[in-house]
Amino acid sequence: VTADLTRAALEALDRADDLAPFRAEFDLPADVIYLDGNSLGPLPKAAAARVAEVVTREWGTSLIRAWNAHDWIGLPLRIGEKLGRIIGAAPGSTLVADSTSVNLFKLLAAALAAQPKRHVILTETGNFPTDLYVANGLTELLRRGHAVRAVTDPVSALNEDVAVLMLTHVNYRSGAMHDMAAVTRAAHAVGALTLWDLSHSVGAVPLHLADDNVDLAVGCGYKYLNGGPGAPAFLSVAPPLQADLRLPLTGWLGHAEPFAFAPDYRPADGIARAMVGTPPVLSLAALEVGVDLMLRAPMGALSAKSQRLLDLFIALVEQECAEDGFRLLTPRDAARRGSQVAFAHPDGYAIMQALIARGVIGDFRAPDVLRFGLAPMYVRHVDVWDAVAALREVMRTGAWRAARFQVQRAVT
Amino acid sequence: VTADLTRAALEALDRADDLAPFRAEFDLPADVIYLDGNSLGPLPKAAAARVAEVVTREWGTSLIRAWNAHDWIGLPLRIGEKLGRIIGAAPGSTLVADSTSVNLFKLLAAALAAQPKRHVILTETGNFPTDLYVANGLTELLRRGHAVRAVTDPVSALNEDVAVLMLTHVNYRSGAMHDMAAVTRAAHAVGALTLWDLSHSVGAVPLHLADDNVDLAVGCGYKYLNGGPGAPAFLSVAPPLQADLRLPLTGWLGHAEPFAFAPDYRPADGIARAMVGTPPVLSLAALEVGVDLMLRAPMGALSAKSQRLLDLFIALVEQECAEDGFRLLTPRDAARRGSQVAFAHPDGYAIMQALIARGVIGDFRAPDVLRFGLAPMYVRHVDVWDAVAALREVMRTGAWRAARFQVQRAVT
Numbered sequence: 001v002t003a004d005l006t007r008a009a010l011e012a013l014d015r016a017d018d019l020a021p022f023r024a025e026f027d028l029p030a031d032v033i034y035l036d037g038n039s040l041g042p043l044p045k046a047a048a049a050r051v052a053e054v055v056t057r058e059w060g061t062s063l064i065r066a067w068n069a070h071d072w073i074g075l076p077l078r079i080g081e082k083l084g085r086i087i088g089a090a091p092g093s094t095l096v097a098d099s100t101s102v103n104l105f106k107l108l109a110a111a112l113a114a115q116p117k118r119h120v121i122l123t124e125t126g127n128f129p130t131d132l133y134v135a136n137g138l139t140e141l142l143r144r145g146h147a148v149r150a151v152t153d154p155v156s157a158l159n160e161d162v163a164v165l166m167l168t169h170v171n172y173r174s175g176a177m178h179d180m181a182a183v184t185r186a187a188h189a190v191g192a193l194t195l196w197d198l199s200h201s202v203g204a205v206p207l208h209l210a211d212d213n214v215d216l217a218v219g220c221g222y223k224y225l226n227g228g229p230g231a232p233a234f235l236s237v238a239p240p241l242q243a244d245l246r247l248p249l250t251g252w253l254g255h256a257e258p259f260a261f262a263p264d265y266r267p268a269d270g271i272a273r274a275m276v277g278t279p280p281v282l283s284l285a286a287l288e289v290g291v292d293l294m295l296r297a298p299m300g301a302l303s304a305k306s307q308r309l310l311d312l313f314i315a316l317v318e319q320e321c322a323e324d325g326f327r328l329l330t331p332r333d334a335a336r337r338g339s340q341v342a343f344a345h346p347d348g349y350a351i352m353q354a355l356i357a358r359g360v361i362g363d364f365r366a367p368d369v370l371r372f373g374l375a376p377m378y379v380r381h382v383d384v385w386d387a388v389a390a391l392r393e394v395m396r397t398g399a400w401r402a403a404r405f406q407v408q409r410a411v412t
Numbered sequence: 413v414t415a416d417l418t419r420a421a422l423e424a425l426d427r428a429d430d431l432a433p434f435r436a437e438f439d440l441p442a443d444v445i446y447l448d449g450n451s452l453g454p455l456p457k458a459a460a461a462r463v464a465e466v467v468t469r470e471w472g473t474s475l476i477r478a479w480n481a482h483d484w485i486g487l488p489l490r491i492g493e494k495l496g497r498i499i500g501a502a503p504g505s506t507l508v509a510d511s512t513s514v515n516l517f518k519l520l521a522a523a524l525a526a527q528p529k530r531h532v533i534l535t536e537t538g539n540f541p542t543d544l545y546v547a548n549g550l551t552e553l554l555r556r557g558h559a560v561r562a563v564t565d566p567v568s569a570l571n572e573d574v575a576v577l578m579l580t581h582v583n584y585r586s587g588a589m590h591d592m593a594a595v596t597r598a599a600h601a602v603g604a605l606t607l608w609d610l611s612h613s614v615g616a617v618p619l620h621l622a623d624d625n626v627d628l629a630v631g632c633g634y635k636y637l638n639g640g641p642g643a644p645a646f647l648s649v650a651p652p653l654q655a656d657l658r659l660p661l662t663g664w665l666g667h668a669e670p671f672a673f674a675p676d677y678r679p680a681d682g683i684a685r686a687m688v689g690t691p692p693v694l695s696l697a698a699l700e701v702g703v704d705l706m707l708r709a710p711m712g713a714l715s716a717k718s719q720r721l722l723d724l725f726i727a728l729v730e731q732e733c734a735e736d737g738f739r740l741l742t743p744r745d746a747a748r749r750g751s752q753v754a755f756a757h758p759d760g761y762a763i764m765q766a767l768i769a770r771g772v773i774g775d776f777r778a779p780d781v782l783r784f785g786l787a788p789m790y791v792r793h794v795d796v797w798d799a800v801a802a803l804r805e806v807m808r809t810g811a812w813r814a815a816r817f818q819v820q821r822a823v824t
Contacts, residue, residue, distance in 0.1 A: 027472040036476045043472040051467050059641055060439040060455040064448045072641060099689025101663030102514060130664035133677040137662030141521060229471055229484060229693035250549030251513030252542035260778055265545040277511025280695040281641035366673055
């Protein structure tokens, strides 16, 4: 590998990259190499115009009439349907609503209701904290003897007590990815439902929820979908489960006839019942632009480029910063990871600060993890070269020591 | 009254109106008289620029750094604090988060947890349906013998079984308003908590949550606050209740240290614990503009003008449409109503469609209610004249019969 690792070789890869034109769809500051799309995707150029249109023309001119005239009322299902194609869900499975945390709560409660004789929510210790918090919050609310069991190897811990196996598909720190099909099969073999958090997968790796027989899923709109800060989240429910789905948050927009203003709740057919309150139209408008853009890019090409960028990043760090104490946390096997790469380093925070000061934006996760998201829609091969060159410079010049000093001074 | 009811007299009132300049703060279509701000407030001119700035400059340029650089992370508490001033809540009581329905669920669950020996959620039959749905959904989830008791006179039904009295302050149909101080006193006399839904009050009538000893409140950002379609909602919790508040939705942003990514949930101090997921920044930006605008207008003057507009609207309908079969649903006593007026009419739907076709935008609520929101920030006295003149024309010309015919044809 090393022999090919020159900046010129990476420039050649960019010239040959069929996905290269997608970069021009984003507003990216000229002085930044943006490797944090796994935390907040950048601004699609079309989103600025679309949001302005929704604000000025739709809200400003149509006012209340816009709910019908511009089909605001249809946004959650319409964007959900598009998202369903991105995640390989069956038609009519997917809805945009609320936040990932709220959607997790809704589907976890529904999963427990669907499995009245089972009492365990099984998950893994390294799951994103909010997933654990929400599961524990739910069991404490229910007070019916449910337990949240967080283990390092959840597949081995599957048994007939497990109501639902709740996992994040791609780990937020390491980028390691579960085998969705195999894990779902294992869960089904003991009669457990599966609930996948796709926050770090959607738009990053190929997903086939229907083919993999996934029961329930949630995910986030503001990472690889480039839906904007705090974009609404989504949820997906396999069609056979929808009719008996007992959701705990029964808001008026999930009613079969919201505008009948009936005193009794009667859930809408299908996934529409998972709506709760009035959807945030401005945020939805931005999300739709990101989703539409993602639908234009072939997922196979995105995934191939993503894994190539990861391979290059890892190889370059090992070539250029071999003596600097970085420990790779992300699997080397492309089939076992998402679109981000993570290294542990005891001075990770200071190193990331020094990198950001140089315009290379990744992020840091306590206690010692440097994360770099390599989103293939806009990250170039040459960006990987330049990012690692900046990392090398930070380590060689000791710039990170100054950053560490500043951090220590700020804390004390 | 009738002697003064000429268009010229109302123009004179507009000339003398200290609030008149606020109308210029809104983008209102020239061909519309907008009387539906109780459903969706119009666009404040500054909101378009502010949202564009957040999209283009903050998201586009600062990217992930905007969470700190532009204090996105502080938005829910910052806007909540401003909202707290509008509703007369104690400092540190109020947070912008989620939807009204989700916030109701959170606070109802917390109220039941705080009252473990009581089993009744008391409310009224005419409450907004989502409030009833959410309460019933919660009790069905808990399965611990809680009951939702909806009665026509909730104060008379107060007793020591009542954990929480949940009421909408201003009724969404009739516009009738509860006496918040007296009802709260009555609830406290039997040891019940109060949970007020302020969706049709906030920005419409003076509110004094702290003085009235209100325990819990929720409300909506997109009506009289002019926060934009689907604007985030808010909740407010009296400070003495906050420390022991057990909220059912324990998301990462309500954690004491969200970025420590600790495996166990530890709620943040104060009202911050009521945050759940990542807040929708674009929608929050628009809401803040509406809230800032509301803070600039003196509530006493707003309320006085609002009640004057209602009096005029009622007097004019009775003067101009006396024979047309409209039945007033809204109290005549200004102290007992919000900022909207409602009439029942068996052909209400067709009449409203004919009005809207003439640019007079109110709305219709099944089965027979015409609602007109008279938001004093931008509705002029002369608009009331012109709206009722349009109503008279619709009735005199029989235009509503054509609308009724179209409705019937569309349905069959």
